[in-house]
Amino acid sequence: MDSRKIIDILRGTIDPNLRQQAEEELTQMKKIIGFTPALLQVVMMGELDMPVRQAGVIYLKNMVAQYWKDAEYEGGEPIPFHIHEQDRAMIRDAIVDAVVHAPDLVRVQLAVCTYQMVKHDFPGRWTTIVDKISIYLQNPDTMLWNGSLLCLYQLVKNFEYKKKEDRGPLHEAMRMLLPMCYERMVHLLPDPSEHSTLLQKLVLKIFYALTQYHLPLELLSREHFTEWMEVIRQVADRPVPDQTLQVDEEERPDLPWWKIKKWALHILARLFERYGCPSTVSKEYKQFAMWFIKTFTQGILQVLMKILDLYRNKIYISPRVLQQTLHYLEQGHI
Template sequence: KLVTVNTVVLQGKLLQKARIIFEYSTQGFYLLTAISDLCCCSGVIYLKNMVTQHWSEGDNANTEGSTSNIPEEDRQFIRDHIVEAIIQSPERLRVQLTTCIHHMIKHDYPARWTAVVDKIGFYLQSDNSGCWLGILLCLYQLVKNYEYKKPEERQPLVAAMQIFMPMLKDRFIQLLPDPSNDSVLVQKQIFKILYALVQYNLPLELINRQNLTEWMEILKTVVDRDVPPETLQVDEDERPELPWWKCKKWALHILARLFERYGSPGNTTKEYTEFAELFLKGYAVAAQQVLLKVLYQYREKQYVAPRVLQQTLNYINQGIAHAVTWKNLKPHIQGIIQDVVFPLMCYTDSDEELWQEDPYEYIRMKFDVFEDFISPTTAAQTLLFTACNKRKEVLQKSMGFCYQILTDPACDPRKKDGALHMIGSLAEILLKRKIYKDQMEFMLQNHVFPLFRSELGYMRARACWVLHYFCEVKFKIDQNLQTALELTRLCLINDNEMPVKVEAAIALQVLISNQEKAKDYITPHIRPVMQALLQIVRETENDDLTNVIQKMICEYSEEVTPIAVEMTQHLKIFKKKKRYAYVKNMELILEEKKLHIINCI
């Protein structure tokens, strides 16, 4: 039996019709496979646009002219069949349909659509494994609608999840022995639901001592289990997208979030005080033991997906401050720093490849704040800082390790880069500790200044970076300050490698801002310095460098006045370039849309 759904959007007059054809079977409604993919995709995209723009009576409040929403009869039909459509649709259509159900839940649940909970419950309990992923996508959209709401606004979700949480747990336990692709995809989706549920608020009505124990066992099992060996045949760049690694990533997301936000006594809000004590004393160490095995695998050169490594380091970092987890971690910390943190902070083959092939992309990646949120290197840097800041003996041993590398004349330059990366990351601590702060000028003089003559661009860039992070060091010898400024200035103006010039620009500005005598030394050179800065901004379009120019103008307001016209011309060219790039980008987007419309027709 064929059912044709006409959904009509009226705006003063009938504008358009969208038809989605469903075929009824014993398993429910699903998109008719006989329809060409192109027509089917076009219809679903039209349905998505119609639902997102016209579903709610409030959606059209700001549009001009008279508008009318989707008729209630059609809306009810869509409510009745959207869940089955998502379950039965191929992945390329699910993306559009899940956007539809997200919007429908946002406006209709719970007031006009409590039936969605009944449907989700029905299919979650079904023995037909083919429907599990689709129904979990529906449940995920329900949870996502409440992800950022205040606890008092989440009651409709909590009421639904009191039904679903036991089902999800039982389904996961059932799937754990099955390592197949389809099974692990379902497991991953359950974790995504759980993470969205607890990311900003932990519903204590749903998480109690008994089910927390069961969920923690599930999480540890997933993190600890082996990834199928055949995945090593997949290209390394593509492995993180495999479901086995994604499932581990989401398990670690949950563990790290529980520990950081709810399981750390002293760092939580009062409603989570009891939970924090329970988590720290009852679960944190056991989870830590499993995560130490992940770090051991990385240490032994076994492949670990970057996000898995990053989240593992985040969890380990959280345990440094607490006595119970530190006691378990302490025997391992030096090994972690030397065999995990240090390699992550060294210049790598992938860094070299990107530097040589696309230095501008290398700059963008290194200065992208969003990259920092997902970078194992940033997580390693944070762990190192926390350990050295909270545990004195760690700082002493780490600095000894770094100095051993720096003083070895035969040492691999990449290892020296890693050692300087570690020392620079600890600059804030080192400049506050009497035993170290008086040695930092000597360290710069003996181990950083010589690197400005290195043939390796990344070493010159690291030298600039270290000066940036030690910009507040108290120079006892004026000549050392002058040397630091001169070396940085020459890198900015004369170096042939753009990443080096960018690091030099930032280092020079912070040195001028933090060293009283620096301003006078650079004054005679301000014209070529500003010209170099403007040229780099034009070429890289880096926002950090725009801030550098602003601060330099503030420092040298009188000195830059004679070259103000020239600077204005530079900036005008830069703005035109950005505007041209924006226009060309928009033209490309519009051209792609035209082609898509033509294909649909």
């Protein structure tokens, strides 16, 4: 497959005078074996101008969304096209590396591809995604963690609302990856930079997606759960950097330091609501809830009261952080 031809056609899709012809050419090319991996290669060419790469990754995302799953029959007629297994295997082999090394504008679309691929191929055809993620997470270079955590987030999101009995493949993967996430979080906590804070936020989003509907006690012993709760408490409690006060108040909630605080409080409120209140939890979590109340309530309430005290003293608190703080207290009828 000629990369230069794909590049020329993608460039044509950006030009209003050439768009229709270019799109027709892509429609003809997409069925050729080798096209989809070649498109991914073009998307990852660092020397290409960004609009062309973006056009390519959006086309790739749409291809994966529409044509990744195996051909099926509708009304007795076969669906006319799906991406050939040879091509799918090549993309499975390359996608995690691509997400890790892509610039942000491309990475976001590649992550959507990863979600679709996990949905159809994990664990049956694609157990290697777990090994790829773990290799990058073990690398000391924090610049490689964003993409690998983003891939892990797509994996966890696929199982977020599934029943306990359907979550076996995820729990098997997280036996290895969850301790790595905790280690990365502990490593990042002392660093208040934007890069570090965004990585920490991604770890907390993974933890939330893993636990918000079902708490996997087989993965989280009391010792490990306590470690996670301490990390989450620290994030909720730590001060937001002073430089955030120089940003317009309307824009502050979008800063990573407020977003991560929102996620920390979101997790605390959800854990208490679903697993930590002995009077409302399901039988499965009764014993856990009694332990949760005795072990964590005092520390959490101290953090929440501190947030409310800051707000009372006219110190800026983002609306979502305030909302989650009040939500926790409302759940406990404090």
